[in-house]
Amino acid sequence: MDLNTIEKVARPSSRAQLPVWTAGDAWLAGGTWLFSEPQAHLTRLIDLSDLKWPALTISDSGLSIAATCTVAQLDALACPPDWLASPLINQCCRAFLASFKIWKTATVGGNLCMSLPAGPMISLTSALGGVCTIWKTGGGEQKIGVSDFVIGNQRNVLASGDLLRQIDLPLAALKRRSAFRQISLTPVGRSAALLIGSIGSAGDLTMTVTASTTRPVQLCFAAIPQTKELREALLHHIPDALYHDDVHGKPAWRKHMTLRLAEEIRAELQGLL
Ligand SMILES: Cc1cc2nc3c(=O)[nH]c(=O)nc-3n(C[C@H](O)[C@H](O)[C@H](O)COP(=O)(O)OP(=O)(O)OC[C@H]3O[C@@H](n4cnc5c(N)ncnc54)[C@H](O)[C@@H]3O)c2cc1C
Secondary structure, three states, rough: OOOOOEEEEEOOOHHHHHHOOOOOOOEEOOOOHHHHHOOOOOOOOEEEEHOOOOOEEOOOOEEEOOOOOOOHHHHOOOOOOOOOOOOHHHHHHHOOOOOOOHHHHOOHHHHHHHOOOOOOHHHHHHOOOEEEEEEHHHOEEEEEEEEHHHHEOOOOOOOOOOOOEEEEEEHHHHOEEEEEEEEEEOOOEEEEEEEEEEOOOOOOOOEEEEEEOOOEEEEEEEEOOHHHHHHHHHHHHOOOOOOOOOOOOOOHHHHHHHHHHHHHHHHHHHHOO
């Protein structure tokens, strides 16, 4: 939709050119959410596209994803064969409730900054130990894990004017074996629960719960737990109030599916040992 309160669109091409942040400003990434509903409080958009950050950079330490990398660019990445967790990339990209038009435009950073429980880029990057780099409004940088970046439904740690620059996924996480489960209330509906489990070479298990909860929850076990231990850990670490409640699923059902999908993941990963 047209945003008819916008008076100006700034197009900086470097950090030095970022305008001084003022009330009524918003960063514009893909714009798939910004242009999807009225934004009567906004008067200026600061378009990130001319910053021309390289979308994806593979290095000895892992994968660096620019905040402006689109979902389609990430999905098309050819991963090294020893990145055993790489199927998660395609699985999470397909967990969007969205058409190809959204896919080609929506960015990874925009998805994190929206901080919707059903943000599949949050699921992916939190499960893979992603670390966010934030450009602070007044200068300087802040690093924070994705699991701590999102703190609730449409809530995150960004202060006014902070800019998410990139998300770094460590190599060790990309080499873990993984299992993915996702469910929606309707066939192509928004995710109501999205769980990712992964095991390291030492047999340790990490279970990441997203979509069913208002923020990511990550549980780590030194070895693959038994059914009962996993269930008790989930019940202990996820209070009922943390389960999300909206038209895409009632909290009680989301809780039930979380426990069920976690057990499926546990059993699948145990079978790989
Ligand atoms: C049909 C449809 C289906 C959708 N399905 C889903 C879904 O299944 N799951 C889901 O989570 N979302 C969904 N969305 C919402 C949205 O499209 C996605 O969250 C998308 O990833 C947002 O990315 P964007 O680049 O378009 O963000 P934009 O719309 O450009 O921005 C979103 C918000 O984040 C801020 N922002 C963007 N980039 C940065 C940055 N680098 N630093 C700081 N702030 C920033 C913007 O100012 C704005 O407030 C859907 C939207 C539509 C229209």
